Amino acid sequence: MNDLIFEHASLSFGVRDVLRDFSLTVPAGGRCVLMGASGSGKTSILRLAAGLMKPTSGRVLGTPPDNLFSMQFQEPRLLPWLTAEENVNLVLSDSKTTLPQARIWLSRVGLADACGLYPAQLSGGMQQRVALCRALAAPHDVLLLDEPFRGLDSGTRAQTMALVADFVSGRLTGCEPKTLLLVTHDAEEANFFTDTPVVIA
Amino acid sequence: MKNHPNKSKLPAWLKKPLLYAAAVAVWVLVWYLAARRIGEELLLPRPGAVVRRLAELTVTAGFRRVVLTSLGRIAAGMVIGVTTGCLLALLTHFVPPLYTLFHPVITVIRSTPVASFIILIYLWIGRDLLPGFVSVLLVLPVVWANLHEALGAVDPDLLEMARLFRLPLRKRITRVYLPSVMPSFMAACRTSVGLSWKAGIAAEVLVVPALSIGRHLADAKLYMETVDLFAWTLAVVLLSLLLELTITLLFSRFEKRRGQRTERSAHE
Numbered sequence A: 001m002n003d004l005i006f007e008h009a010s011l012s013f014g015v016r017d018v019l020r021d022f023s024l025t026v027p028a029g030g031r032c033v034l035m036g037a038s039g040s041g042k043t044s045i046l047r048l049a050a051g052l053m054k055p056t057s058g059r060v061l062g063t064p065p066d067n068l069f070s071m072q073f074q075e076p077r078l079l080p081w082l083t084a085e086e087n088v089n090l091v092l093s094d095s096k097t098t099l100p101q102a103r104i105w106l107s108r109v110g111l112a113d114a115c116g117l118y119p120a121q122l123s124g125g126m127q128q129r130v131a132l133c134r135a136l137a138a139p140h141d142v143l144l145l146d147e148p149f150r151g152l153d154s155g156t157r158a159q160t161m162a163l164v165a166d167f168v169s170g171r172l173t174g175c176e177p178k179t180l181l182l183v184t185h186d187a188e189e190a191n192f193f194t195d196t197p198v199v200i201a
Numbered sequence B: 001m002k003n004h005p006n007k008s009k010l011p012a013w014l015k016k017p018l019l020y021a022a023a024v025a026v027w028v029l030v031w032y033l034a035a036r037r038i039g040e041e042l043l044l045p046r047p048g049a050v051v052r053r054l055a056e057l058t059v060t061a062g063f064r065r066v067v068l069t070s071l072g073r074i075a076a077g078m079v080i081g082v083t084t085g086c087l088l089a090l091l092t093h094f095v096p097p098l099y100t101l102f103h104p105v106i107t108v109i110r111s112t113p114v115a116s117f118i119i120l121i122y123l124w125i126g127r128d129l130l131p132g133f134v135s136v137l138l139v140l141p142v143v144w145a146n147l148h149e150a151l152g153a154v155d156p157d158l159l160e161m162a163r164l165f166r167l168p169l170r171k172r173i174t175r176v177y178l179p180s181v182m183p184s185f186m187a188a189c190r191t192s193v194g195l196s197w198k199a200g201i202a203a204e205v206l207v208v209p210a211l212s213i214g215r216h217l218a219d220a221k222l223y224m225e226t227v228d229l230f231a232w233t234l235a236v237v238l239l240s241l242l243l244e245l246t247i248t249l250l251f252s253r254f255e256k257r258r259g260q261r262t263e264r265s266a267h268e
Helices: A042-049 A084-089 A100-108 A124-137 A154-169 A187-193 B012-038 B047-058 B061-094 B096-111 B114-125 B130-152 B156-164 B169-207 B213-222 B226-267
Strands: A004-013 A016-026 A031-036 A057-061 A069-072 A142-146 A179-183 A198-200
Touching: A004 A042, A016 A031, A016 A042, A016 A057, A031 A042, A031 A187, A042 A142, A042 A179, A069 A124, A069 B156, A084 A100, A084 A124, A100 A124, A124 A142, A124 A154, A142 A154, A154 A179, A154 A187, A179 A187, B012 B047, B047 B061, B047 B226, B061 B096, B061 B130, B061 B169, B061 B213, B061 B226, B096 B130, B114 B130, B114 B169, B130 B169, B156 B169, B169 B213, B169 B226, B213 B226
Parallel strands: A031 A179, A031 A198, A069 A142, A142 A179
Antiparallel strands: A004 A016, A004 A057
């Protein structure tokens, strides 16, 4: 696992600057929460980290293959022809020992009864939790979460936030802590994960 | 007050075939009435006479050979057309310059009249392989165009998700690409099968290969045997329905197998 480093990274689409001269270091196993107005480039930072985009100038270190990444996108991006369980299984290797993990993850977010349901049969919040399970279950060093708790009721949100915190700290799995890069608009969520959120102007 | 959502006592699975049979019966009745009104078998034979003639033909030794040869020849063309169309669609999707290269050729094939092809291919390769070749030329552009478009329409968000999670190629194909393109592929196959069957028979009528339905249709026309002409045409229609049914069954089995496979993996 390597540090995730943004060095004067800029990103533009044509004449539109999405990100300008952004620098940040997230140490391996560390947590970073990004806050800021809509359109300030938070999601782009996650995409740059995951290697889904290249910076127009500057550089990003610790991108694949230096780190393994997992991500919950802003929209669930579930395969509509697979059940909730199969969507989580998708990112696991097909061995018999790993397959029950999907059910375990789904039960952790309160979706034990929804394993056999297709995305179209799930509410938006449930789909989001399935996508979170997929992100947590996939093998990775760095976890990228793009507004993962949006639209959840307060009880479910608190439960899910605690699950993510336990997971990245390694308390849940007994593994090394994972690097976390989380995007949110919510100050309460930001303060739950870190004392010093990064505000993108 | 009680609700009666299903007033009919007929089971749902029986309703559709019965309605279909009733529609066919109406048109057979129209045919019968028209034939009776004309009263001239040479112009329009009665349905009973045609069915009797077809029954007579089916018990002759040559009938099965003729039907199987025509069917085999044209079906082989369909299989080759579908396979080539799929391969070409994959190539032109993943190697875009090839799309530019092949697009004019496919456009020419699509817009050229079938009759022109029949004459040209007859000159080039002779009569025996011609119906199959015509079948290839009709199926290939339809499958290629539909599949190429479907591959281009695969949700880029899902492809990006597959890339981020480093899904192996096998999973990308079976879980992302195949389910995305299957509806378009199945529609293309259903459309092109009917087209190529009719065009294949038309080619047989024009070039009269030794063992073929087309030769019998041409002979019936030559000797003014209208009942035979109708009987062979009825055979062509029934075989077309059989082909469509085979395609439907083939795809429903594929869907079922896919369902079973995903169900198994979920419970392992």
